[in-house]
Amino acid sequence: MSSNPAPASAGKSRWVPASWDELPGFADDTLYEAWNAWIKSCERPAPAFAPLCREVRQLSIASGEEQRVWMVARLQPYRIESADGNPEGLLTGYYEPLFDAARKPGNGFNVPLYGLPAGYGTRRPWFTRQQIDTLPEAQAALQGRAIAWLRDPLEALALHIQGSGRLRITEPDGSVRLVRLAFAGTNDQPYQSVGRWLLDQGLTRDATWPGIRAWLAQNPTRASELLWANPRYVFFREEPLSPLDANFGPRGAQGVPLTPGRSIAVDRQSIPYGTPVWLASTGPQVQLQRLVLAQDTGSAIVGAVRADFFTGWGPEAGDLAGRLKQNLRLWVLWPR
Structure with missing residues (x-):
């Protein structure tokens, strides 16, 4: 039994329990890149994640496999769906x-x-x-x-x-x-x-x-x-x-600096700030299957399966952000 159950619904979204096997590319992600963003979230952690932050910091020097094993033991994936059960949404980019x-x-x-x-x-x-x-x-x-x-x-x-x-x-x-x-x-x-x-x-x-x-x-x-x-x-x-x-982006709505390629803006009525999220998106611009952190929001980021992907800074990041508009699936990773 989970000591920290996730809601069956969170405002605009439904959270459906899922297995780790359902997450595309989970075995292949370079998790250490996301760990920097997670440590930033631990500067202002959401209540559900505060008890995990000591372990998150300790795992910053662990191998990817050790980080993966810890995630499977400590977190439960939930597929994000709209209120009518649609798991498909939209990914855009910002910089x-x-x-x-x-x-x-x-x-x-x-x-x-x-x-x-x-x-x-x-x-x-x-x-x-x-x-x-x-x-x-x-x-x-x-x-x-x-x-x-x-x-x-x-x-x-x-x-x-x-x-x-x-x-x-x-x-x-x-x-x-x-x-x-x-x-x-x-x-x-x-x-x-x-x-x-x-x-x-x-x-x-x-x-x-x-x-x-x-x-x-x-x-x-x-x-x-x-x-x-x-x-x-x-x-x-x-x-x-x-x-x-200079190695991080501006502070997002969570109040912590954004990490290029590992921070997303979300609708906070769907996903709370500071939540680790598995993101899967395939389109004409880029294929993304990776761990990201929900650390920001935006006036145009509305809906259950909706995210804005922080690409970084400068012209190349701007070019990618300007072209990024493709399908999206999301899983929140909630403490067990």
């Missing part, structure tokens, strides 16, 4: 953008990235993206709040969509620093896809980032129209990026 920036506007750097505006929280929702660009009242609240400046409005939009990023900032004295922009808040307006707007307007058949960039290059006078199609706006705070921090 941490890396862009060049300047501390002051000029020399082509004219797109601001803002911290929280003056009086933030007194008005809900706050101004839309279009109003931020055009209303004196909104601009006054942001006066002096720019953290840095980018060259490209689509780079700023990418940061707003991902919610965080890294900047190589040129300081006024000419020195260059690598910093992180962390999520600080939003204007509480709904997110709308600019790619979907282009498709709905019949302006393009390619709503990928390269397709959006190509359309904008051909229609530069419509940049504001494109950007204003998404009323949601994100505000940031600057964080130092030490050499140790």
Whole structure:
């Protein structure tokens, strides 16, 4: 009998007991790569997993086979299904953008990235993206709040969509620093896809980032129209990026740094933060069969079998995240 039974349902999902044999690729995963993410989760463990954290830390130097044996002994897999019993879902990807920036506007750097505006929280929702660009009242609240400046409005939009990023900032004295922009808040307006707007307007058949960039290059006078199609706006705070921090992503909703390739964002009404999850996804971009940790969420991550896969940072991670949209199956691994 399990001393820590998992729920038969968790909000939007059903948890169906499964055997370890059901997990695709369980015998082949390089588990030590996921152990770093698990140790991070143990910095702020979910109550059900806190008693296991001492053993998890001890096993960080164990062999993959020893880690596998321990998992089978201590955890029970549960297949995640929607309320109507469907085990199939959707996997997408997200990443941490890396862009060049300047501390002051000029020399082509004219797109601001803002911290929280003056009086933030007194008005809900706050101004839309279009109003931020055009209303004196909104601009006054942001006066002096720019953290840095980018060259490209689509780079700023990418940061707003991902919610965080890294900047190589040129300081006024000419020195260059690598910093992180962390999520600080939003204007509480709904997110709308600019790619979907282009498709709905019949302006393009390619709503990928390269397709959006190509359309904008051909229609530069419509940049504001494109950007204003998404009323949601994100505000940031600057964080130092030490050499140790640089090996991990930003902090997710669980409050711990994300691990490239081993952290996922989930619907917390389906899977609690800090839960180890077996992920299986096969598609045109990549085949994934591996242990991951549920450490984040997102406004678009809704549903039982739904996950956003953290691919890392920089252009290659962004390319993979932008193309990743394929089938998904999930199993939570719950303490016995």
